[in-house]
Amino acid sequence: MLFTFLRTLSASWHFGGATRSRSPAAALRGYEQALSSLDDPRVNPEAPWSRSMVPLALVGYCDAAEQLGCEEQAERLVARWRPVLKRWAQQPLTDAERRAFARLAPYLEGGWATGP
Numbered sequence: 001m002l003f004t005f006l007r008t009l010s011a012s013w014h015f016g017g018a019t020r021s022r023s024p025a026a027a028l029r030g031y032e033q034a035l036s037s038l039d040d041p042r043v044n045p046e047a048p049w050s051r052s053m054v055p056l057a058l059v060g061y062c063d064a065a066e067q068l069g070c071e072e073q074a075e076r077l078v079a080r081w082r083p084v085l086k087r088w089a090q091q092p093l094t095d096a097e098r099r100a101f102a103r104l105a106p107y108l109e110g111g112w113a114t115g116p
Contacts, residue, residue: 003042008049011037015057024067031061035077045084051093054081055100062107078107 011034018030034057037043038050045051058078065074078085085101085108092098101108 001044001047004044004047004050007037007040007043008047008053011035011050011053011057015053015060018057018060018064024064028061028064028068028070031057031064032077035061035081039080048093051088052097055085055088055097055104058085058107059100059103062104075107078104082108 014030014034014037018027018034021027021030034053038045038054038057043050045054058081061077062071062074065071085104088097089101089104089108092101
């Protein structure tokens with residue numbers, strides 16, 4: 001659990017930088033780094049702090065990708081997380097998580113055809 005917590009701290013640092021970025025390209029990189037910190041087999045994605053970070057970082061990533069015209073890139077990243085996201089979307093823990101899943105719905109259904 002300690003490893004998961006430490007990786008989530010790293011992800012939070014990247015997430016914060018991405019959120020504050022005014023450049024979609026820099027934000028995209030920050031969200032990608034946050035998600036990369038959590039994409040380790042030793043990280044427990046069910047830990048509350050990890051579970052909270054993943055959908056929020058994916059929403060930020062998808063928003064930045066959309067601004068840059070990189071929806072296919074976002075689709076590939078969401079595909080990696082899709083199995084766990086679909087499970088979590090069935091029972092969101094918070095309103096923020098519920099909103100994130102609503103925003104990610106086109107990706108969770110397997111494609112980004114028309115946008116949100």
